[in-house]
Amino acid sequence: MGFDRFIMVDWSGGNDRGPRPKRDAIWIGEAGRAPVYCRNRAVAEAHLTARISDALDAGERLMVGFDFPFGYPLGVAQALCDGDTLALWDWLESRIEDSSKANNRFDLAGEINRRFPGQGPFWGNGLKRDIDGLPRTKAGYENPFADKRLSETRTKGTFSVWQLAGAGSVGSQALMGLPVLARLRRQFPVAAWPLEPWDDAAVVFTEIWPGLIEPAVARHAGIRDAVQVRVLAEGLNRLSPARLNAMLSVDAPDAQEEGWILGLGHEKELLAAMSLTPPPLKNDCFALPPGVDWTPVDEALAMLQSRLTCVCATETVALGHAAGRVLADDVTARRSNPPEPNTAVDGYGFAGALVGEGDIVLPLVDGRAAAGVPYAGTVPPGQACRVLTGAALPDGVDTVVLDEDCATSGGEVAFRGPVKTGSNTRRAGEDVQEGQTALSAGRRLTPADLALAAAVGLSDLPVRARLRVGVLSTGDEVVPAGSTAAQGQIYDANRPMLLSIAERLGHVAVDLGHVGDDRDALRARLDVATQQVDVVLTSGGASAGDEDHVSGLLRETGALAEWRIALKPGRPLALGMWQGMPIFGLPGNPVAAFVCTLVFARPAMGLMSGAGWQEPQGFNVPAAFSKRKKPGRREYLRARIRDGHAEVFKSEGSGRISGLSWAEGLVELPDGAQDITPGTVVRYIPFGSFGL
Structure with missing residues (x-):
């Protein structure tokens, strides 16, 4: 089972970062949305709570990734919580005190260290005051546990979960992040991967490491934290369910206690999903064939068409931001339109096969069917139900008679037959059926396209980045x-x-x-x-x-x-x-x-x-001008339509810019000779056909 929504989080163990977006803060990226800056953990937790609620209300399956370890090296959970890593989350949540300006993570780390002999496992006191049991550096450091988890030993550039201060202080992120995860897990139906079964969970929390996607992140400008959560969310959204499930199928030993980094061992597939940029054009793509000097217009266009390719990457955007964008892939309907049989008019519905000719009188059932308020029961054979435009057809109804063709009195409706079965109704999926291609790749999305996408249940669309x-x-x-x-x-x-x-x-x-x-x-x-x-x-x-x-x-x-x-x-x-x-x-x-x-x-x-090669649509119209054209080259005249005829600008001089403002299109004259007089049919291309 795949995921409908992906949210990635770049976490912070520090204090409030202020109102203006900046680096080393909390950034939340969601496929199809701009990254969200969160000045502190309370703001981030509130945002995540809202987004998880939205997904569950919409019936969507959600993955949320966090860039800090979900577990500690082997033996830590056993020493503190009888071997249960998720219980360790709750243990930390009950002890961490957090506000926007201060927290007790260093004091808690010192308390944990004092439970073990030696100087460790945590190190890096970032406060001015000394803390019993917590060394400021690794000098004289003694760790009773492994310095890194198995997944970290297999990943370049990772930091130890025991480091609390300085560059790469992922230990502080974990101490301040796991309590938040514990609260969210109690509030929602969350499965923490791979610590517990996740296959059927509505919300799955995963551990991420941005270092896995460094080549993809490096290609983008902007605040790095914001870039990496956006790029990762969009990349995961592009993965097929099969490939994503392969990444989630971890058989590494001890992963259920230590946790695991999503995508580890699958870096190439992950980067490929984030780098859907076609290869660059060849340096010789414009070269003319040997011996070619003067080039006819059609040959020049054919060479351009054969040698150029799409250079724009794919990204996912919310439906409301997709107007004018080029659709990158075919999209299929998630829901039929209409989703169920409904009535096209206000009137009375019944089973059409039971109605004959002549004057028909049918008893009316109590109640009615309205748009969004369906009739609750079944309409018995030989009876009718009041129905309003857009209402789902009640069970037992397949035909509707228009209001104006009916008379009602005393709980009965009368009309004149015969009535064709199915009249004034719409079939489920008669416009678009679930699973059918609703919009094809390469289309520049119009307002009508967005209406169709919304009607068939789509909330975001894969589009090309703008050229x-x-x-x-x-x-x-x-x-x-x-x-x-x-x-x-x-x-x-x-x-x-x-x-x-x-x-x-x-x-x-x-x-x-x-x-x-x-x-x-x-x-x-x-x-x-x-x-x-x-x-x-x-x-x-x-x-x-x-x-x-x-x-x-x-x-x-x-x-x-x-x-x-x-x-x-x-x-x-x-x-x-x-x-x-x-x-x-x-x-x-x-x-x-x-x-x-x-x-x-x-x-x-x-x-x-990515929109493909598009020929402008021209129209054959009678000329309102005279011209004798020599053979050898194609000509374009500034023109406009008046009284059904194409008239051209008074001068063909290419320095007359006013002719461009005067014109509403171009008259295209073919390569050969032509003698044009008023009434001669010419090809007129309005500027609108060029997209202007």
Whole structure:
């Protein structure tokens, strides 16, 4: 049996850490939710109590992991509590005194030490005052028990449960955490793995060690404690029930007394679940075939489609935060929609097979069926029941007659037959059946998708991380909008346009600013970008001139493909890789940059984001213009629809930015020659088909 919810906890044995989130505090991570900062143990215990209650109320099975030992080395439980580790939890809970500003963990450790000969087993007095029996360091230390448990001896980087102060003082975490677990265990149906049978428990507590997932944690920025609980919770949520159960099936000796670390011995599977990032693109993925010079648009698009892959990892988010995200996996319905047969109208229900033709009069049963308030009994054959829209059909009812077609009096209902069996009812699962695929991977989730997901019982969804699109302007002649432009300088129109396009397409738009005609500065900016984004759109510097530094720098790295596309506007398109990061070098002209982004970068970024390659939907409409087009390249004209006809902007000049604002779409003219007159059918692609 699998788990529906995963919560991971990074614990602390110290005092209140204040209101602002910080490291070395308590962090609680849950799959599909942002990590929660808890300033002290009382706040954390209250949060856990609420989340466990929520899971149980929802009928969900819950795993909660804590990053401190559940047990002590062999012999400790026997010496203190007759060998029962869970009894030792209660023993500690009865003795630990805890408040937000102080606790007695050092004094209790000294009391325990005094029960044994020598200087130990606990060490590390973190208080200014001396404590009888508790040494400040390991100098002269004598431990009557093993320094580490079996699981810790098999794990790199673990600390001893006996250490109470200094870096890695896991002993303090255990002394202050086990009492909380003891209280939660008394309050809820909890099984502590692997100390007791857990297979059928509604809530399972597990011991975790973040060091097992260090490679996955290291890839993320942010407060480390928050990152590791989030990454681990999401990784466990991605594991199949079979793999997770294999991790939970521990046959190590003495694990039922000492406890065990979840995932120990299964590190590769655990990291694989947390690292669902596809392999990086090859540096030659943009290279043209030998001998190819001018590239037709369709061939360029086909090469992009065949060579690019998804680069976004998978994560799980709550339903309410999934709008606009790309679904990473097919999701199946947990519940049928509708979940049970129900009525589509207000009216009267009965068994349809028993009703014939002519005037029908049926006695009414007492009571009614309403949405959320079902009829409690069975409607006998030959009788009817009052039913309201959305109500579950009572037993004995399969047909409903509309209110307006009925007359009632004296506990009877009259209507005219015949009535088709099943009329005005909805079958259980007639929309979606339990176990059926409700939504398919690659779909960018819409509000309607979220409604469907909620209706079939889904509370969170596996989605792709958003593609991070960096936008960089280049050139000495470009200055920011609103600044003072000197003679020969132009305002940066491309950067706000491209950032807006990236956002409208559902990606994370990252402003990389502007770099002048300085190759070293451009190199440094791209180096930084590799840590910030997944793909870069540059504008300007993409041709082969002396000051075309984008193409020049990419050429130096050996990862440049200058595609001369048979396209108007926007023939030069520099495609390259920078330390594994794709770069689309767009023309500097805003109209050409706009068209190349929609035609080439948009579907490419969709593929990289996990949404797949998406062709824009065009429509055949009559032209309201005349044009004689030469063969050899595809053309895109700024256009809009008026009175059912496509009209185009008055000028085809690629410097006329006002035409982009005037237009509502593009007219696409094919590669061959064409003589267009008013009424000629042309292909019109509205900006909405591009996702704008």
